Amino acid sequence: MAHLNPMSVLEPAQDRTMILNMGPQHPSTHGVLRVILEIDGETVIRIMPDIGYLHTGIEKTCEAKFYQQVVPLTDRIDYLCPLTNNLCYCLAVEKLLGLEIPPKAQWMRVLLNELTRINSHLVWLGTHALDIGAMSVFLYCFREREDILRLFEMVSGQRMMTSYFRIGGLALEPPLGFFDRVRAFVNHFPEKVDEYENLLTTNPIWKMRTKGVARIAAEDAIALGASGPTLRASGVDFDLRRDMPYSGYDNFKFKVPISQDGDVFARYACRVQELRESNAIARQALDGMPEGPIKANAPKVVLPDREKMKTEMEALIYHFKIITEGFSVPAGEVYQAVESPRGEMGYYVISDGTAKPYRVHMRAACLANLQLLPLMCEGRLIADVVAAIGSIDIVLGEIDR
Amino acid sequence: MVGKLKGQFGSGISEASTYLGQNYFVVDRSLIPEFLQVLRDQEQFDYCVDITAVHYPKREKPFDVIWILYSFPRNERIRVKTLIADGETLPSSVPIWPTTNWLEREVYDMFGIRFEGHPDLKRILLPEGWKGHPLRKEYGIIQQDKEWVQINLGIESGQ
Numbered sequence: 001m002a003h004l005n006p007m008s009v010l011e012p013a014q015d016r017t018m019i020l021n022m023g024p025q026h027p028s029t030h031g032v033l034r035v036i037l038e039i040d041g042e043t044v045i046r047i048m049p050d051i052g053y054l055h056t057g058i059e060k061t062c063e064a065k066f067y068q069q070v071v072p073l074t075d076r077i078d079y080l081c082p083l084t085n086n087l088c089y090c091l092a093v094e095k096l097l098g099l100e101i102p103p104k105a106q107w108m109r110v111l112l113n114e115l116t117r118i119n120s121h122l123v124w125l126g127t128h129a130l131d132i133g134a135m136s137v138f139l140y141c142f143r144e145r146e147d148i149l150r151l152f153e154m155v156s157g158q159r160m161m162t163s164y165f166r167i168g169g170l171a172l173e174p175p176l177g178f179f180d181r182v183r184a185f186v187n188h189f190p191e192k193v194d195e196y197e198n199l200l201t202t203n204p205i206w207k208m209r210t211k212g213v214a215r216i217a218a219e220d221a222i223a224l225g226a227s228g229p230t231l232r233a234s235g236v237d238f239d240l241r242r243d244m245p246y247s248g249y250d251n252f253k254f255k256v257p258i259s260q261d262g263d264v265f266a267r268y269a270c271r272v273q274e275l276r277e278s279n280a281i282a283r284q285a286l287d288g289m290p291e292g293p294i295k296a297n298a299p300k301v302v303l304p305d306r307e308k309m310k311t312e313m314e315a316l317i318y319h320f321k322i323i324t325e326g327f328s329v330p331a332g333e334v335y336q337a338v339e340s341p342r343g344e345m346g347y348y349v350i351s352d353g354t355a356k357p358y359r360v361h362m363r364a365a366c367l368a369n370l371q372l373l374p375l376m377c378e379g380r381l382i383a384d385v386v387a388a389i390g391s392i393d394i395v396l397g398e399i400d401r
Numbered sequence: 402m403v404g405k406l407k408g409q410f411g412s413g414i415s416e417a418s419t420y421l422g423q424n425y426f427v428v429d430r431s432l433i434p435e436f437l438q439v440l441r442d443q444e445q446f447d448y449c450v451d452i453t454a455v456h457y458p459k460r461e462k463p464f465d466v467i468w469i470l471y472s473f474p475r476n477e478r479i480r481v482k483t484l485i486a487d488g489e490t491l492p493s494s495v496p497i498w499p500t501t502n503w504l505e506r507e508v509y510d511m512f513g514i515r516f517e518g519h520p521d522l523k524r525i526l527l528p529e530g531w532k533g534h535p536l537r538k539e540y541g542i543i544q545q546d547k548e549w550v551q552i553n554l555g556i557e558s559g560q
Contacts, residue, residue: 052524052525057535060535060542063542223498223500224499225450225500238473243476335478344450348451350455359455361453363469371502401526
């Protein structure tokens with residue numbers, strides 16, 4: 001048959017096994033992941049993830065846009081951490097352009113990225129706990145997530161698709177009262193993490209469902225390309241913020257939580273610890289927030305202020321040229337990676353010297369992490385598959401792009 | 402490292418350079434996968450971050466295939482690039498880094514570059530019966546496999 005139906009049936013390998021389809025519309029597959037299980041009773045013999053349901057061709061679309069028009073597309077890749085994607089793309093293009101980013105913009109980027117990490121981990125914790133049967137954690141997590149979304153709305157006008165970073169700095173000066181609101185959040189957040197931990201960390205049901213489940217050894221995690229908390233929970237001490245600092249992360253002090261167990265509980269413990277560390281980084285960013293400009297001094301790349309655009313001829317010309325023709329970027333290739341909440345998010349940007357990128361490729365942390373799933377689940381129960389999928393914190397938008 | 406590898410592989414390494422602080426090699430296709438194997442075994446590049454490709458339709462060898470590697474012991478990243486002609490295949494690096502399984506499938510899906518010895522080389526993001534490889538430059542930005550859409554989705558067009 002020339003055109004295979006996407007729901008093509010697989011034959012079970014043995015008489016006593018059967019094929020079970022899970023997803024793409026299954027509540028615990030976090031989006032539109034489809035997994036095909038071959039089961040013997042309740043035991044999983046084989047598991048085959050099937051991805052691509054959210055493929056939107058973002059890499060192709062990037063090639064048809066000006067450099068600055070790609071920023072909103074990056075939001076839509078990983079919709080739980082848009083600011084991390086904005087940052088990674090901007091850093092890559094800034095590297096090609098050789099732009100110097102003023103300290104205030106760098107600090108703001110760090111602050112917002114850590115809030116994004118908290119936001120993303122809260123969605124993960126709430127839904128992961130919900131999958132395993134702990135309903136109330138979800139309600140608590142989404143309460144704090146709402147606070148963060150309001151902060152994002154305040155600073156960028158959008159709750160989720162923020163597009164707040166620009167090539168060369170930030171879109172706007174943070175509004176009056178923003179830092180006070182962030183400080184209020186940062187001050188009360190650690191006790192909220194205690195609340196979540198009270199519900200889960202010593203809960204015997206939670207421990208039974210997660211300890212020793214879906215274990216991954218460090219060498220397997222490395223060989224299969226895992227990154228982020230999924231890698232660190234297997235005992236590999238690696239965090240791009242510390243080991244290959246970007247956007248001024250070398251000015252911040254923080255611990256990188258690791259665990260040696262490599263099971264679902266270890267990944268849970270790592271991420272919960274990261275909530276506290278991210279909160280601490282956000283506090284440092286607030287305390288040390290420098291004064292000064294939020295955009296690089298590069299009139300050919302960075303849009304002028306509205307006021308200048310209306311009063312100065314030169315600014316008006318630059319504004320017109322950037323909007324209508326974009327700006328050209330020196331030919332070259334660059335790979336920029338940042339530590340997203342899920343692992344190593346990378347942008348490989350190739351310029352041919354024109355105003356549109358020749359190629360943009362995204363390295364998705366989840367794509368590699370999801371490859372661990374068969375190793376995690378084979379030989380275990382179906383219920384553990386749900387725990388395992390939750391524990392690698394996948395976002396299908398990022399996997400399928 | 403560069404001197405040692407050049408001694409070992411000679412003129413197969415056509416370029417070993419740095420751009421914006423990022424190191425890369427351009428090597429001859431015939432050195433793949435030995436070169437990658439040496440990088441992992443002798444130079445400790447134990448982590449394959451990504452594989453991707455780029456299409457330059459006007460060149461004699463129109464495809465760049467790029468491996469992005471990282472070494473935990475050295476905390477260092479490098480890129481390996483090789484140029485191939487349309488229809489030319491590459492040996493799979495799944496035996497070197499198992500993570501490349503899906504990455505090579507993605508390159509195959511998007512560019513139609515085949516990897517010899519891959520355990521299960523089929524499309525990964527697009528449906529199996531789809532015609533065309535969308536990240537090739539001749540593939541239009543709104544182009545799609547109309548026939549597939551009509552047969553499988555029962556609609557006239559996906560747009």
